[in-house]
Amino acid sequence: MDITNAPVAFSALSQPTRLDVFRLLVKAGNDGMLSGELGQRLNVRQNTMSANLSILLQSGLIRNERMGRTIRYFADYDGIHGLLAFLMEDCCGGKPEFCEPLIDQITCTPKEHKEDNDTRYLS
Amino acid sequence: MDITNAPVAFSALSQPTRLDVFRLLVKAGNDGMLSGELGQRLNVRQNTMSANLSILLQSGLIRNERMGRTIRYFADYDGIHGLLAFLMEDCCGGKPEFCEPLIDQITCTPKEHKEDNDTRYLS
């Protein structure tokens, strides 16, 4: 997986099923959800869900882990943080020292992991 | 102008020129920017810029004001706040009382205007 730009991520979120998937994963937190579970929950066919999950994966907003026969998907908070930081860059009147901690908070970035933050979107 | 859903807003941000416009307006803050100014700055033809601004307007992420012959565009913080709140709903493990103030902060929502917040995206 290799994300290079923000339009790809927003494009991923622009499709209703994918937005639903993303929000379910945000709510699911560390538990994540299985691919099949998402398909059942949202009443989406298997190959359609697979294609949509693939697009979300490429966007860097979610990640996955194979658990035996099944694959579990999670919201990727680093990716989310990077995207929102890019989107709202200088949002507080060009005072990043004021704005950045707030972006950390909205994306639930723990202070002790701040050095791992995704900066791919930042210019 | 009447925005009804989040996919429209993310779709608006999924196009590179529109994302650039949005970010310029976020940075510009209360000064906003003229349509022609945006076109020059991003090297985009007049009618293309007009079409893209129209799409951003429909998304509720920006607003405009005619000033004589020119039209000035601004980031719409209420719209932005509503979208991000919807996107990250329950992001902190289903504890909105912890999460919501952070969303207010990232979108620079002043406390005294909280009652005006856009809730169109919230379920």
Place this chain on the structure above:
DNA sequence: TCCATATATCATGAATTATTGATATACTGA
């Protein structure tokens, strides 16, 4: 090794979106 389950990939057609040249509208000042 064979079967069943879970997920991914492929090819296709339908629908949507983006850009452009041309033209229309809105406003200002002379």
Place this chain on the structure above:
DNA sequence: TCAGTATATCAATAATTCATGATATATGGA
């Protein structure tokens, strides 16, 4: 009222995206 500037709309083509049926791959258990 006319000319000029700023912006919007229209029509058309090109490009992209979507969901789907069919099929392939990966894993686990008997």
